[in-house]
Amino acid sequence: MAKFSLQEDEEEETIITKRRKTDHEEEEEEEEEKLGECSNGSSSSGGIKARIDPDSLDCSICFNPLRPPLYQCLNGHVACSPCWTKLHHKCHICTVEVSMRNIALEKVLESIQIPCSFIKSGCLKSFTYSEREEHEQNCRFRPSPCPVRNCTHKGISGDWLEHFERDHNFARINFHFNESFKVKINQLDPYLILIGPDNNILLLINKPVGKTGHGISLFYADFSQIQDCYILSYEINVLKNTSKLQLKSEIGCVKELKGDELGGIFLFVPLGFCGSGIIDAEILIRKL
Numbered sequence: 402m403a404k405f406s407l408q409e410d411e412e413e414e415t416i417i418t419k420r421r422k423t424d425h426e427e428e429e430e431e432e433e434e435k436l437g438e439c440s441n442g443s444s445s446s447g448g449i450k451a452r453i454d455p456d457s458l459d460c461s462i463c464f465n466p467l468r469p470p471l472y473q474c475l476n477g478h479v480a481c482s483p484c485w486t487k488l489h490h491k492c493h494i495c496t497v498e499v500s501m502r503n504i505a506l507e508k509v510l511e512s513i514q515i516p517c518s519f520i521k522s523g524c525l526k527s528f529t530y531s532e533r534e535e536h537e538q539n540c541r542f543r544p545s546p547c548p549v550r551n552c553t554h555k556g557i558s559g560d561w562l563e564h565f566e567r568d569h570n571f572a573r574i575n576f577h578f579n580e581s582f583k584v585k586i587n588q589l590d591p592y593l594i595l596i597g598p599d600n601n602i603l604l605l606i607n608k609p610v611g612k613t614g615h616g617i618s619l620f621y622a623d624f625s626q627i628q629d630c631y632i633l634s635y636e637i638n639v640l641k642n643t644s645k646l647q648l649k650s651e652i653g654c655v656k657e658l659k660g661d662e663l664g665g666i667f668l669f670v671p672l673g674f675c676g677s678g679i680i681d682a683e684i685l686i687r688k689l
Contacts, residue, residue: 458510458530460484462493468531469507474499479506519543522557548604548620549592561623562602565594576603578688581636586680588615595619595686603652603686610669615680618667620653636685641674652686 460467462484473479474492480499490499515533517524522542537543541558549569556564565571573594576582586593586607595603602623610616619635639646648668670680 453513455530458513462488466531466534467506467510469511471503471507471510472499473501473503475501479503517542519557523559548606558623562594562596562600565592565602565604565622576684576686578686581683581685584682584684586617586682588675588678588680595684597686605684606667607680614669614671615675616667616669617648617680617682618653619650619684619686634687634689636687637668638683639668639670639674640681640683641676644674646670646674 458467459465460481461478462480465481467479467481470482471479472482472485472490474495474497476492476495476497478492478494480493484493485499488499491497492499510531511529513530514527515530516527517533517540518537519540519542522544524540524542526536528536544555544557546552547554547556547564552568554564554568566573569592571592571594572590573596574582574584575596578597584593584605586605588607588609591607593605593607595605597603600623602621604620604622606616606618606620608616617637617639619637621633633652635650635652637648646668648666650666653665674680
């Protein structure tokens with residue numbers, strides 16, 4: 402059950418003094434972190450603050466966050482619209498027909514603001530309950546594991562460059578968007594850091610493919626503005642005398658990697674293109 406506390410302006414002057422938190426208050430704060438604190442206004446504006454079990458805001462059928470439009474049966478049972486459609490608008494609890502829209506609950510859901518779960522890592526954004534999950538999947542402050550095999554580090558935006566250089570000693574190359582640049586890739590170097598403007602970091606991965614050659618792929622690891630990573634594509638050309646290999650693709654996220662792998666799309670470079678253990682490549686990273 403949700404607990405509500407209403408804060409209103411008082412006519413009489415009050416004096417607020419600092420005091421040590423009681424054990425009961427500390428327990429309540431810990432409980433708030435687990436349940437999530439919801440608010441539809443600040444205390445200075447007379448808004449209502451509530452502690453709500455997030456499970457009560459989920460669909461009782463698919464357990465995804467409820468979002469408008471919301472419909473209920475005549476007995477008041479609520480679920481999300483896609484689930485009602487799958488059940489042919491028959492209630493899964495009482496089998497009564499679903500025909501009423503619950504506008505009051507829609508307004509409650511839209512008014513609730515919940516902070517991002519990664520607030521302690523630096524994210525200060527708040528969202529409606531149904532929007533938070535989508536944000537957190539791509540939040541720049543979401544900790545993610547290092548793609549290097551056996552590395553236990555989990556990083557957030559802003560600390561990957563230091564980690565790659567300090568703990569793995571990766572070589573680095575600076576680049577500018579929409580300008581091609583040449584790279585000499587050593588067959589023995591599995592990773593190469595590409596650093597763009599504002600310390601945007603890409604990770605070039607170079608892995609053996611059996612005994613026939615190497616695979617090269619490119620992923621973004623850290624961006625100063627997270628939306629930038631969704632508008633990038635790249636082109637890799639590997640030259641050998643008059644022959645050329647080429648790959649054009651969108652840049653994926655390093656979080657998508659599972660273990661020590663190349664990823665779904667990579668450029669296969671036969672050993673014949675690796676003269677003296679070096680792969681001569683030309684890379685163009687486009688920012689659309």
